[in-house]
Amino acid sequence: MRNINLVLMLLCTTLPVALSLIDGLVPNGDFEEGPKPSQMNGSEVVDPHSIPHWELSGFVEYIKSGQTQGDMILPVPKGHFALRLGNEASIKTKLQVAKGQFYSLSFGIARTCAQQERLNLSITPDIEGKGWGMLPMQTMYSTEGWDSFSWGFFAANNEVELVFYHPQAEEDEACGPIIDVVALKSLSLPKTTTDLLKNGNFEEGPYIFPDTNWGTLVPSNIENDHSPLMGWMVESLKAVRYIDSDHFVVPEGKRAVELVAGRESVIAQIVKTVPGKTYDLEFYVGDAKNLCEGSMLIEVFASNSTFYVPYESKAQGGSKLVLLRFKAANDRTRIRFLSSYYHRKSDFSGSLCGPVVDDVKLVSSILHA
Incomplete structure (x- = not known):
């Protein structure tokens, strides 16, 4: 029994790192698990903890495929739902990784309003790096209305915090980039x-x-x-x-x-x-x-x-x-x-x-x- 307990203890301590080595979506990385109607005001998410595995701040919308803004259809990269970051809004999550391992993060983003739209991304702690960067979105490379970007980082701990932040303040507080399908891959x-x-x-x-x-x-x-x-x-x-x-x-x-x-x-x-x-x-x-x-x-x-x-x-x-x-x-x-x-x-x-x-x-x- 003592040996069994020891094995179970080892499994429990190593399982989060093992899971992080599987390439693919981070937990609820496609945002298909969403808020309850009582946690929303229209499309705005009013409860910062209503999206499983994510924490929200500022004006964040839960966008449904086919949703429109005036005459424009808001693009949802994949699946049925995505998040839009309005004025000074952010979303963050914690990822289980292996300390010292190099990773690539991939995600879909779309510009919805301003030509000079930007997206701030940070992953901390990061080894030998500033841990953050600003993605300009003046150029959209595809005609689908959104692009898929990647981001590299060295994990400085077995757990890192990922934050997407829209630093701008537009006249329309809902204006900002749409984010969807967030995935992680370990690289050698x-x-x-x-x-x-x-x-x-x-x-x-x-x-x-x-x-x-x-x-x-x-x-x-x-x-x-x-x-x-x-x-x-x-x-x-x-x-x-x-x-x-x-x-x-x-x-x-x-x-x-x-x-x-x-x-x-x-x-x-x-x-x-x-x-x-x-x-x-x-x-x-x-x-x-x-x-x-x-x-x-x-x-x-x-x-x-x-x-x-x-x-x-x-x-x-x-x-x-x-x-x-x-x-x-x-x-x-x-x-x-x-x-x-x-x-x-x-x-x-x-x-x-x-x-x-x-x-x-x-x-x-x-x-x-």
Whole structure:
């Protein structure tokens, strides 16, 4: 009996961490469990503890799919319900995680009123990071009325607090972003291989919601200290889109990156090199078969070299293998990719799109073998 009690005690103490390692929605992350009618005034939630697993502050609305504001339908990313954060409103929850583990948070957001709408996100405590950031929402990347974003953090404790906060005060106190489908994924640091780049195939990245066709946006490093696209930095003002083979065509494997905002979508990685040594950089460029067609041009920067790689997209999911050679000038070399042109889908929806980059490899040239 004593041994059984000991086993039960160990299970009870380790179970919350074990649960946190399962990729998917956080408790009530889709907000389908909502308040009772007595806890609401119209669509406004008046009881701060009425949404299971979440605590509310300020003007928060419980939005139902199909709900309108004037002539505008308020978008609900997935399912039947979502939350809208009005003037200086916030929602928060506590997440059971593993201390020292790296995580990616994915969530759907939509702008409903102001062009300059912003969303403050914080996860505390966070190791080696400020723990918070501000997501600007001037650019909406899809035409569905909302986007899916990701956020990376190192857990500094076995429990962290997640807060979404809308800091603005509009004339209409209900105006603010809609939030839905909040999910968590644990990520592993890329292992060292003969390839000098880490996660060059982009297989290790943020959570992508199943049964959806929009991928997940990875924000700029200006907003997020820890990029959820392991090994890579988003060195631009705007995001890049992380896509999967279940819903897009990717050149290799299961995941790839789409440069969706022209010269304002940049991915980069710094690698150790030997000055004067020659290196070969290999990668695929293509299209995701998502109605993004036309003449594309990838700019690649490596050491003191700049390369221009054209790709003619027929929006059929094609790709080509590219091999570039450069000589390292320093002991550290920054490898950068960007799209020279801005592209939109050919269905006249206005949705941003761009060339796909995948399976990037960097090795010492055979010239120095």
